[in-house]
Amino acid sequence: MAIMKLVFLVLFFHHANAQTLSTNFHRYSCPNLEGIVSRTTSKFISTTPSLAPALLRLHFHDCFVRGCDGSVLLNSTAGNTAEKASFPNLSLRGFQVVEAAKAAVEKQCPWMVSCADILALVARDAVFQIKGPFWPVPLGRRDGIVSRANEALANLPPPNFNITQLITSFGAKGLSVKDLVVLSGGHTIGVSFCSSFATRIYNFTGRNDADPSMDPAYVAELRRMCPPSDATTTVAMDPGSAQDFDVDYYSMVRQRRGLFQTDAALLDHSATNSYVQQHSTPLGSKSFFDDFAASMVKMGRIGVLTGRAGQIRKICSVVN
Template structure:
């Protein structure tokens, strides 16, 4: 009993510490030290998105992968060293892209405000601006995060929810980060943009139960279409997560999930939870996206507060890929 009590108290302290740090973020954090930071980030990000709109999905995913491992501390940006394999070289992160955007933004910000703005804040702002620039939702980003100097490959494996998670596993994974079931289904809506490699779902269409079968919950016509594009050993071909609408931030994702055409098991899992299923049904039958945009913005702000470092914790990196 004493051990359980101590463990509960430790969990409370961890939650309290993270919650207290999140409260130290502020919309006007750089008002005196770097008042032009948001315009610099927006302008530099736009220079990339205007030429390669698909980077919006990649940058949104990068922010998510950062926050779910050690909190939103920019640890996903750190390079591996001779003595350590970093998060970005972990299997779930090998397909991350857009690091050049973060580096370019950091360089531009450093020119105006040296050693002032963290890479963690820059990543949060870039993700927001990239989504907004493809006509997705806009949200205010509370700032004041500081950068962590630890990045461990195995922690990405244990913290990032994989595409084969079921509803129970997804709810638990999000709850561990302080996110509720609505946040889960709303943030899953980010799959309305972007692509995936065939290898992320090959088992689902070729060998779901180990008997050379496909997931029976999938639309058979969709399975056939995926097989035509993805041979069993294909690791390079990419597939749109929201076919026909992968470059538009809209509610079509929920329509395809309702039609049993969600690409991942984690997409299909949204139909197996009362709260997530109700949300899917609501937005798959609605032509308007305003409420989804509002919900997505709120959940992104909430996600952006996970495990942040503030005050004197962490550091302000001069180069995002290298600890000071």
């Protein structure tokens, strides 16, 4: 009986460990992992800083569909339309950075590190390299082998969600109201196509009107930059500091200059509104950086595959 209990305990702890991410997961299997990924990411960000918000968005879009399993990286096949071909993902960029980091890792640690882990590291490094926050990335994810376009549509919150829908969407992924307002702060970097908010400035209620919650002067600015039906022009989500990771985004939201309805919606809930007000000055930068780091670690754990689930893909765009 004692031997059986011992065997049970060994198996139990092995299973528990297999389900747990750890910053030390690749300490022995790939000790230079983080340096390899950081150097590779830096080569891209140093010449094209706009890839930083793109890579952050790529990580977000991966985690919100099937969890952080690298499924957003998979290409469509003859019998399947993958997530990256779904409408919300058509503007995703940065795949080449993940592939380059994966190739560099494979040279030193073949078949050891998942694409999901590499994407999580690349997103962190890209943000840090444009002077954003740094956070420890727990590792040990496995790659998924399923990627479906319709699941992206069903799981990614669109830019016209109201605050109730946003809270529900984030809550379904185990993220709190605070995580919602903190992660929305990622809009401090990057750009958006005019088509993503065109209805808000041209035909909000179907009567050729603009969203009344938006600053009229800002509406006029956006209309000058975005003619009706414009599908190619991009505008900064945080005008004036779109390449700087800072708290200016919250200032814009407070001034009713959030680009999306999801930005404006942060003023419609007591907790999110309070955060916006408190962090809309430079004095809020330190706590925002700390909060963003914590929320990114939390987001990076959504629905992860561990142990023997999934696989370690050799090439991130195809299953083995």
